[in-house]
Structures are given as C-alpha cells and as structure tokens.
Amino acid sequence: MNTLRLLQSLVVIHLTGLTLMAGTSAVSFLAFKKLSNSLDEDQAAVKYYFKKLLGLSGLLPLGAILLISSGVGLLLITHTYGQLWFQLKMGVVVALISNGFLFGARQEVKIKQILDAPESQIHLQLRQPLVRLRIFYAIQLTLFLLAIILTVTKPG
Numbered sequence: 001m002n003t004l005r006l007l008q009s010l011v012v013i014h015l016t017g018l019t020l021m022a023g024t025s026a027v028s029f030l031a032f033k034k035l036s037n038s039l040d041e042d043q044a045a046v047k048y049y050f051k052k053l054l055g056l057s058g059l060l061p062l063g064a065i066l067l068i069s070s071g072v073g074l075l076l077i078t079h080t081y082g083q084l085w086f087q088l089k090m091g092v093v094v095a096l097i098s099n100g101f102l103f104g105a106r107q108e109v110k111i112k113q114i115l116d117a118p119e120s121q122i123h124l125q126l127r128q129p130l131v132r133l134r135i136f137y138a139i140q141l142t143l144f145l146l147a148i149i150l151t152v153t154k155p156g
C-alpha cells in the first residue's frame with residue numbers, strides 16, 4: 001500500500017470514529033432533552049427509556065479508539081506535531097476527554113443510581129443531573145466542532 005492510500009484509509013477511519021462519537025453525542029443530547037420534557041408521564045416507561053439511552057454511550061469508546069489510533073497514524077505520516085493548529089486541537093481533545101470523565105460520566109452515574117433506587121418521585125431527583133447532562137453534551141458538540149474548524153482552517 002502506498003503512502004497516499006494509507007493516508008486516505010486513515011482519514012476514512014478518523015472520520016468514522018468522529019461520526020460515531022459526535023453522532024452519538026448529538027442523538028443523546030436531543031433524546032435526553034425530549035425525555036426530560038416527559039418526566040411526569042408513566043414512570044416505568046421513563047425508567048425504561050432512560051436505561052436504553054444510557055446504553056448508547058457504549059459506542060463512544062469504539063469511536064474514541066478509531067479516532068485516536070487513526071489520528072496517531074495521520075500524525076506519523078503528516079508530521080504536524082509542532083504546528084499551532086495541531087497543538088490547539090490536542091488541547092480541545094484533552095478538554096473533550098476531561099469533560100467526559102469528570103462531568104458527563106458523573107451525571108450518568110447519578111442518573112443510574114436514581115433509576116435503580118425504589119423511589120417513586122424520580123422525576124424531581126432527575127431534573128438536576130439531566131440539566132447538567134444536556135450542558136455536558138452541548139459542550140462536547142461545541143468541542144467537536146472546534147476541533148473540526150481547527151483541522152480544516154489550520155491557523156498558525
């Protein structure tokens with residue numbers, strides 16, 4: 001395989017990883033927003049749909065593996081380490097990962113605990129972690145967009 005073919009294959013893998021991650025985040029953002037508006041409805045149904053939605057985040061590690069491994073491959077071919085846009089992009093990637101582990105994952109754990117508890121007033125308890133989860137997904141989507149803009153425009 002020549003270098004051009006390898007580069008093209010890595011870009012395809014990179015964009016597949018990106019689509020999985022950003023796509024899952026966009027769907028989760030909208031779905032949690034819609035579900036938050038129907039919290040007062042049938043509690044059993046609300047619990048069921050929340051559990052299904054939380055399962056979606058299982059796609060994120062697969063997307064991350066594809067995105068990061070192909071990104072490292074692209075880096076080895078293009079030698080862009082020292083360029084400003086790349087360093088800024090890595091800052092955005094660190095912010096994405098930190099936001100995921102420090103903010104998003106905590107809200108998911110809280111929501112799971114509330115859903116598993118035998119309480120009946122779950123809609124009241126779910127409000128705060130749900131608002132935070134929507135803020136989390138909005139931040140993630142903004143960061144994905146920022147990383148794309150940095151890569152395409154390559155400032156510096």
Ligand code: HEM
Pocket residue numbers: 011014018067068070071072074075076078080093096143144145147148151152
């Ligand atoms: C939020 C995460 C990321 C997003 C949204 C993203 C997005 C993109 C996009 C849209 C391209 C353009 C492909 C093209 O021009 O054909 C690209 C290329 C590239 N990405 Fe990423 N990427 C991300 C993470 C990473 C990571 C973690 C690395 C390195 C470890 C990386 C390294 C690269 C390199 C070296 C290129 C080739 C740039 C060039 O044209 O010279 N990316 N990325």
